Amino acid sequence: MTRTSEVEPRSAVLVVDDNPMFRELLARGLALEGFEVATAPSGPEALVRLSERRPDLVLTDVDMPGMTGLELVRTLREWDADTPVLFVTGRATDADEAAGFAAGGNGYLVKPFGWSELLERVQALLGSRSGAL
Template sequence: MSTAGRLLVVDDEPSLQDIVATSMRFLGYDVSVAATGREAVKAATESQPDLIILDVMLPDFDGLEVMRRVRAAGVDAGVVFLSARDTPADKIAGLQAGGDDYVTKPFGLEELAARVSAVLRRVRPEAESAGQMTVADLTLDPETYQVTRAGKEVDLAPTEYKMLRHLMLNVGVVLSRRQLLDAVWGADFYGDDSVVATYISYLRRKIDTDGLEPLIHTHRGFGYVLRAPRKSGTASGGTDVSTSS
């Protein structure tokens, strides 16, 4: 079972709800969905998600009211609002209501994934040190230091393990060489940052092998990202999502 986090996706537009939910599942999250405010409050109370991706405009009552009712029910999940309302006043209202972030439509799925990951690091920091992590068929157990891909154990050197773990903690997020250097070697490392590319190459030889779909990707000029394979017919992480609501 994935331990990346439990998400509740709330949106009354079926296509957008499906795109967001499917993309988050590909990233290793356990996702449930709701289409109305009442469904959202019920689902949040029952499933106790770590984070709610919450559309502001819903058919019965708005996302801000969902937020108030969820908090009153004792649900302490992080909240990322989605809305076509993009004025400073709208954003301030969402954040003052208790939201952790506010994403305006249209948005890119990779941007949303990065914001979700960032909020989860704030609201459940213990997730970085506990529990097995899973992305597609890749798993990492921080207690046993065991890594498997497609059911086969992968033997990693300590530095390779640290880099893979950091990539998995930031699944879907493009990390620069500097960020990886600081996370794996420490901020006081003064060597050449080309060592990052070297270890990415080592990881690829062990993780993305035997005809398996690649999980580690290079964004030239930006850095590296680990993400699950995208199935044909589904939205990619770089796809902009728009809606009229």
């Protein structure tokens, strides 16, 4: 398995999820792997964070109240086509995944997933800065 130590030091990741336990789990785990992590509990709060500082990667859920992850990414893509986005979601159909890519996502990972799989996807997106997984 490839470790994040091969990724640019202190890459910044924004984790967006309305579930506080899951959001904190991802944030703590990524921080332990050497990432600089910011979090947002909703799409509108994520947009505020994105306007303040652009991360190297965004991890977002799809199902969130007020503004879905799909809407968040569509809005992000209006002013930033380059920041990679990985959807991390419980929505598991092919149509859901296609909607994620159509919205501008670069990767799609269905919950539950293994930690090593998440890290490999994160590293691939940070290393390539383009393309889909």
